[in-house]
Amino acid sequence: MKFTKMEGIGNDYIYIDNRDHFFDYDPAFITKISDRHMGIGADGLIALENSDKYDFKMRMFNADGSEGQMCGNGIRCLAKFAYDNKLTDKTHLEFETKAGKRIVDLILEDGQVTGATVDMGVPSSKVKDLPMVYDAEECINGEFVVGGKRYRGTAISVGNPHIVMFTKHLPEDIETDGFKIEHSGVFPEKVNVEFVEVIDRNHLKMRVWERGSGETLACGTGACATVYAAILENKIDTTCDVELLGGHLSITYRDGHLFMTGQARTTFIGEVMEENYVR
Numbered sequence: 412m413k414f415t416k417m418e419g420i421g422n423d424y425i426y427i428d429n430r431d432h433f434f435d436y437d438p439a440f441i442t443k444i445s446d447r448h449m450g451i452g453a454d455g456l457i458a459l460e461n462s463d464k465y466d467f468k469m470r471m472f473n474a475d476g477s478e479g480q481m482c483g484n485g486i487r488c489l490a491k492f493a494y495d496n497k498l499t500d501k502t503h504l505e506f507e508t509k510a511g512k513r514i515v516d517l518i519l520e521d522g523q524v525t526g527a528t529v530d531m532g533v534p535s536s537k538v539k540d541l542p543m544v545y546d547a548e549e550c551i552n553g554e555f556v557v558g559g560k561r562y563r564g565t566a567i568s569v570g571n572p573h574i575v576m577f578t579k580h581l582p583e584d585i586e587t588d589g590f591k592i593e594h595s596g597v598f599p600e601k602v603n604v605e606f607v608e609v610i611d612r613n614h615l616k617m618r619v620w621e622r623g624s625g626e627t628l629a630c631g632t633g634a635c636a637t638v639y640a641a642i643l644e645n646k647i648d649t650t651c652d653v654e655l656l657g658g659h660l661s662i663t664y665r666d667g668h669l670f671m672t673g674q675a676r677t678t679f680i681g682e683v684m685e686e687n688y689v690r
Protein backbone atom coordinates (compact mmCIF):
# COMPACT_ATOMS: atom_id res chain seq x y z
CA MET A 412 0.00 0.00 0.00
CA LYS A 413 1.56 3.29 -1.15
CA PHE A 414 1.24 6.17 1.29
CA THR A 415 2.29 9.79 1.77
CA LYS A 416 3.32 11.01 5.22
CA MET A 417 2.28 14.59 5.94
CA GLU A 418 2.08 16.89 8.93
CA GLY A 419 0.15 20.00 9.85
CA ILE A 420 2.10 21.80 12.63
CA GLY A 421 3.28 18.44 13.87
CA ASN A 422 -0.09 16.63 13.74
CA ASP A 423 1.06 13.86 11.45
CA TYR A 424 -0.97 11.31 9.50
CA ILE A 425 -0.57 8.56 6.91
CA TYR A 426 -2.35 9.70 3.73
CA ILE A 427 -3.70 7.34 1.08
CA ASP A 428 -5.63 7.73 -2.17
CA ASN A 429 -8.52 5.34 -1.51
CA ARG A 430 -10.83 6.47 -4.33
CA ASP A 431 -10.92 2.88 -5.60
CA HIS A 432 -11.80 1.61 -2.09
CA PHE A 433 -8.98 -0.98 -2.05
CA PHE A 434 -8.39 -0.29 1.68
CA ASP A 435 -11.05 -1.45 4.18
CA TYR A 436 -10.02 0.79 7.13
CA ASP A 437 -9.44 -2.23 9.40
CA PRO A 438 -8.94 -0.62 12.86
CA ALA A 439 -6.28 -3.15 13.93
CA PHE A 440 -4.25 -2.46 10.79
CA ILE A 441 -4.55 1.32 11.21
CA THR A 442 -3.33 0.94 14.81
CA LYS A 443 -0.43 -1.25 13.65
CA ILE A 444 0.86 1.17 10.99
CA SER A 445 0.30 4.18 13.25
CA ASP A 446 2.62 2.68 15.87
CA ARG A 447 5.77 4.81 16.13
CA HIS A 448 8.09 1.79 16.50
CA MET A 449 6.44 -1.18 14.81
CA GLY A 450 4.77 0.76 12.00
CA ILE A 451 5.12 3.97 10.01
CA GLY A 452 4.30 6.10 13.06
CA ALA A 453 1.51 8.66 12.98
CA ASP A 454 -1.43 10.21 14.84
CA GLY A 455 -3.63 8.12 12.51
CA LEU A 456 -4.63 7.65 8.85
CA ILE A 457 -6.50 9.94 6.45
CA ALA A 458 -7.95 8.79 3.12
CA LEU A 459 -9.10 10.59 0.01
CA GLU A 460 -12.31 9.24 -1.52
CA ASN A 461 -14.63 10.39 -4.28
CA SER A 462 -17.75 12.36 -3.42
CA ASP A 463 -20.91 12.66 -5.52
CA LYS A 464 -21.61 16.05 -3.91
CA TYR A 465 -18.25 17.84 -3.62
CA ASP A 466 -14.72 17.70 -5.04
CA PHE A 467 -13.59 14.92 -2.70
CA LYS A 468 -14.49 13.07 0.50
CA MET A 469 -12.22 12.84 3.57
CA ARG A 470 -12.20 9.85 5.94
CA MET A 471 -10.03 10.23 9.07
CA PHE A 472 -8.99 7.62 11.64
CA ASN A 473 -7.22 8.10 14.95
CA ALA A 474 -4.21 6.01 16.00
CA ASP A 475 -6.51 3.57 17.85
CA GLY A 476 -8.41 2.92 14.61
CA SER A 477 -11.50 4.89 15.66
CA GLU A 478 -13.01 7.17 13.01
CA GLY A 479 -13.29 10.89 13.73
CA GLN A 480 -15.83 13.18 12.08
CA MET A 481 -13.31 15.85 11.08
CA CYS A 482 -9.62 16.78 11.26
CA GLY A 483 -8.54 20.40 10.84
CA ASN A 484 -4.81 19.86 10.39
CA GLY A 485 -5.61 16.82 8.29
CA ILE A 486 -7.90 18.50 5.77
CA ARG A 487 -5.24 21.15 4.99
CA CYS A 488 -2.79 18.34 4.19
CA LEU A 489 -5.39 16.30 2.26
CA ALA A 490 -6.13 19.27 0.00
CA LYS A 491 -2.37 19.65 -0.59
CA PHE A 492 -2.15 15.88 -1.27
CA ALA A 493 -4.88 16.14 -3.95
CA TYR A 494 -3.29 19.20 -5.59
CA ASP A 495 0.32 17.91 -5.48
CA ASN A 496 -0.76 14.55 -6.97
CA LYS A 497 -2.56 16.45 -9.77
CA LEU A 498 -5.95 15.00 -8.82
CA THR A 499 -7.23 18.56 -9.21
CA ASP A 500 -5.91 21.89 -10.50
CA LYS A 501 -8.27 23.83 -8.20
CA THR A 502 -6.98 25.69 -5.17
CA HIS A 503 -10.52 26.23 -3.81
CA LEU A 504 -11.74 22.75 -2.80
CA GLU A 505 -14.95 21.48 -1.22
CA PHE A 506 -14.76 18.31 0.88
CA GLU A 507 -17.46 15.96 2.15
CA THR A 508 -16.66 14.93 5.73
CA LYS A 509 -18.61 13.18 8.51
CA ALA A 510 -18.97 16.66 10.04
CA GLY A 511 -20.50 17.99 6.81
CA LYS A 512 -19.12 20.20 4.01
CA ARG A 513 -15.74 21.81 4.60
CA ILE A 514 -14.12 24.35 2.25
CA VAL A 515 -10.34 24.61 1.83
CA ASP A 516 -8.42 27.41 0.10
CA LEU A 517 -4.83 26.37 -0.61
CA ILE A 518 -1.98 28.82 0.00
CA LEU A 519 0.80 28.69 -2.59
CA GLU A 520 4.25 30.25 -2.31
CA ASP A 521 6.49 30.07 -5.41
CA GLY A 522 4.07 27.52 -6.88
CA GLN A 523 4.26 25.22 -3.83
CA VAL A 524 1.36 24.56 -1.46
CA THR A 525 2.63 25.61 1.99
CA GLY A 526 -0.68 25.69 3.85
CA ALA A 527 -4.37 26.49 3.62
CA THR A 528 -7.30 28.36 5.08
CA VAL A 529 -10.26 26.19 6.06
CA ASP A 530 -13.87 27.15 6.72
CA MET A 531 -14.34 24.94 9.77
CA GLY A 532 -18.08 25.47 9.80
CA VAL A 533 -20.51 26.57 12.51
CA PRO A 534 -19.57 25.54 16.09
CA SER A 535 -22.14 24.38 18.62
CA SER A 536 -22.21 24.82 22.39
CA LYS A 537 -25.18 22.47 22.83
CA VAL A 538 -24.10 19.45 24.91
CA LYS A 539 -26.41 17.20 22.87
CA ASP A 540 -24.14 17.86 19.86
CA LEU A 541 -21.05 16.31 21.47
CA PRO A 542 -22.77 14.33 23.18
CA MET A 543 -22.17 15.09 26.85
CA VAL A 544 -24.22 13.83 29.83
CA TYR A 545 -24.94 17.13 31.61
CA ASP A 546 -27.92 18.59 33.48
CA ALA A 547 -28.29 21.70 31.28
CA GLU A 548 -28.49 22.52 27.54
CA GLU A 549 -24.97 24.02 27.53
CA CYS A 550 -21.83 23.51 29.62
CA ILE A 551 -20.02 26.86 29.52
CA ASN A 552 -17.40 27.01 32.24
CA GLY A 553 -19.57 24.32 33.83
CA GLU A 554 -18.58 21.81 36.48
CA PHE A 555 -18.51 18.08 35.82
CA VAL A 556 -17.15 15.16 37.84
CA VAL A 557 -14.94 12.32 36.58
CA GLY A 558 -13.58 9.63 38.92
CA GLY A 559 -14.60 11.68 41.97
CA LYS A 560 -12.61 14.74 40.79
CA ARG A 561 -14.35 18.01 39.93
CA TYR A 562 -13.44 19.69 36.61
CA ARG A 563 -14.58 22.96 35.04
CA GLY A 564 -14.83 23.30 31.27
CA THR A 565 -16.76 24.37 28.19
CA ALA A 566 -18.25 21.75 25.86
CA ILE A 567 -18.04 22.61 22.14
CA SER A 568 -18.72 20.62 18.98
CA VAL A 569 -17.09 21.54 15.68
CA GLY A 570 -18.39 18.32 14.15
CA ASN A 571 -16.33 16.37 16.69
CA PRO A 572 -16.54 16.68 20.47
CA HIS A 573 -14.30 18.90 22.65
CA ILE A 574 -14.15 19.88 26.33
CA VAL A 575 -12.11 23.06 26.74
CA MET A 576 -10.54 23.69 30.16
CA PHE A 577 -8.96 27.10 30.82
CA THR A 578 -6.09 27.06 33.32
CA LYS A 579 -3.86 29.78 34.82
CA HIS A 580 -0.80 27.85 33.61
CA LEU A 581 -0.62 24.77 31.39
CA PRO A 582 -0.23 21.61 33.53
CA GLU A 583 2.91 19.49 33.30
CA ASP A 584 0.90 16.28 33.04
CA ILE A 585 -2.18 16.27 30.80
CA GLU A 586 -2.24 12.48 30.33
CA THR A 587 -3.77 11.56 33.71
CA ASP A 588 -6.75 13.91 33.43
CA GLY A 589 -6.93 13.72 29.64
CA PHE A 590 -7.22 9.93 29.57
CA LYS A 591 -9.79 9.85 32.41
CA ILE A 592 -12.00 12.52 30.85
CA GLU A 593 -11.71 11.01 27.35
CA HIS A 594 -12.95 7.64 28.60
CA SER A 595 -15.43 8.83 31.20
CA GLY A 596 -19.17 8.10 30.83
CA VAL A 597 -19.76 11.87 30.81
CA PHE A 598 -18.93 11.77 27.08
CA PRO A 599 -20.65 8.70 25.56
CA GLU A 600 -18.71 9.02 22.26
CA LYS A 601 -15.53 9.98 24.17
CA VAL A 602 -14.03 13.47 23.75
CA ASN A 603 -10.99 15.56 22.80
CA VAL A 604 -9.65 17.43 25.85
CA GLU A 605 -8.06 20.90 25.61
CA PHE A 606 -5.93 22.56 28.32
CA VAL A 607 -5.68 26.29 27.61
CA GLU A 608 -3.78 29.33 28.95
CA VAL A 609 -5.01 32.78 27.90
CA ILE A 610 -1.98 34.96 27.09
CA ASP A 611 -4.00 38.00 25.99
CA ARG A 612 -7.17 38.79 23.99
CA ASN A 613 -5.50 37.70 20.74
CA HIS A 614 -3.25 34.88 21.91
CA LEU A 615 -3.95 31.49 23.43
CA LYS A 616 -1.50 28.73 24.37
CA MET A 617 -2.76 25.14 24.59
CA ARG A 618 -2.08 21.42 24.77
CA VAL A 619 -4.47 18.73 23.56
CA TRP A 620 -5.27 15.21 24.63
CA GLU A 621 -6.93 13.79 21.49
CA ARG A 622 -9.69 11.21 21.43
CA GLY A 623 -8.18 8.03 20.07
CA SER A 624 -4.60 9.32 19.74
CA GLY A 625 -3.49 10.73 23.09
CA GLU A 626 -1.50 13.96 23.28
CA THR A 627 -0.73 15.32 19.81
CA LEU A 628 1.52 18.26 18.88
CA ALA A 629 -1.52 20.07 17.53
CA CYS A 630 -5.26 19.69 16.94
CA GLY A 631 -7.02 21.92 14.42
CA THR A 632 -10.58 21.19 15.52
CA GLY A 633 -9.40 21.52 19.12
CA ALA A 634 -7.92 24.95 18.45
CA CYS A 635 -11.16 26.04 16.74
CA ALA A 636 -13.34 24.72 19.59
CA THR A 637 -11.05 26.52 22.05
CA VAL A 638 -11.32 29.86 20.24
CA TYR A 639 -15.13 29.61 20.21
CA ALA A 640 -15.20 28.70 23.93
CA ALA A 641 -12.93 31.65 24.73
CA ILE A 642 -15.20 33.99 22.76
CA LEU A 643 -18.31 32.67 24.58
CA GLU A 644 -16.52 33.38 27.87
CA ASN A 645 -15.35 36.81 26.64
CA LYS A 646 -11.69 35.92 27.14
CA ILE A 647 -10.56 36.89 23.60
CA ASP A 648 -11.60 38.97 20.58
CA THR A 649 -12.74 37.29 17.33
CA THR A 650 -9.29 36.78 15.80
CA CYS A 651 -6.69 34.79 17.69
CA ASP A 652 -3.25 33.27 17.36
CA VAL A 653 -3.29 29.80 18.91
CA GLU A 654 0.08 28.47 20.04
CA LEU A 655 0.34 24.67 20.21
CA LEU A 656 3.33 22.43 20.86
CA GLY A 657 3.84 21.89 17.12
CA GLY A 658 3.28 25.46 15.93
CA HIS A 659 0.71 28.22 15.47
CA LEU A 660 -2.75 28.42 13.95
CA SER A 661 -4.55 31.66 13.09
CA ILE A 662 -8.28 31.41 13.80
CA THR A 663 -11.05 33.92 13.13
CA TYR A 664 -14.74 33.76 14.08
CA ARG A 665 -16.82 35.57 11.42
CA ASP A 666 -20.46 35.39 10.35
CA GLY A 667 -21.03 32.41 12.66
CA HIS A 668 -18.20 30.39 11.08
CA LEU A 669 -14.70 29.56 12.33
CA PHE A 670 -11.86 30.04 9.82
CA MET A 671 -8.46 28.43 10.45
CA THR A 672 -5.18 29.12 8.63
CA GLY A 673 -2.12 26.94 9.06
CA GLN A 674 0.78 25.13 7.44
CA ALA A 675 0.77 21.78 5.61
CA ARG A 676 3.84 19.76 4.61
CA THR A 677 4.76 16.47 2.98
CA THR A 678 7.55 14.68 4.84
CA PHE A 679 7.97 11.43 2.84
CA ILE A 680 6.38 8.91 0.49
CA GLY A 681 6.54 5.17 1.14
CA GLU A 682 5.06 1.71 0.76
CA VAL A 683 3.73 -0.70 3.40
CA MET A 684 5.24 -4.14 2.72
CA GLU A 685 2.87 -7.05 1.97
CA GLU A 686 3.85 -9.15 5.01
CA ASN A 687 2.43 -6.39 7.19
CA TYR A 688 -1.04 -7.12 5.87
CA VAL A 689 -1.23 -10.20 8.14
CA ARG A 690 -3.99 -9.38 10.62
Ligand SMILES: N[C@H](CCC[C@H](N)C(=O)O)C(=O)O
Nearest residue numbers: 479482483484571630631632
Ligand atom coordinates in the same frame (compact mmCIF):
# COMPACT_ATOMS: atom_id res chain seq x y z
N1 LIG B 1 -9.00 12.99 17.55
C1 LIG B 1 -10.05 13.73 16.83
C2 LIG B 1 -9.83 13.69 15.31
C3 LIG B 1 -8.56 14.42 14.90
C4 LIG B 1 -8.69 15.87 15.16
C5 LIG B 1 -7.39 16.67 15.10
N2 LIG B 1 -6.21 15.93 14.76
C6 LIG B 1 -7.55 17.88 14.23
O1 LIG B 1 -6.55 18.38 13.66
O2 LIG B 1 -8.69 18.39 14.16
C7 LIG B 1 -11.42 13.07 17.11
O3 LIG B 1 -11.46 11.86 17.29
O4 LIG B 1 -12.41 13.81 17.13
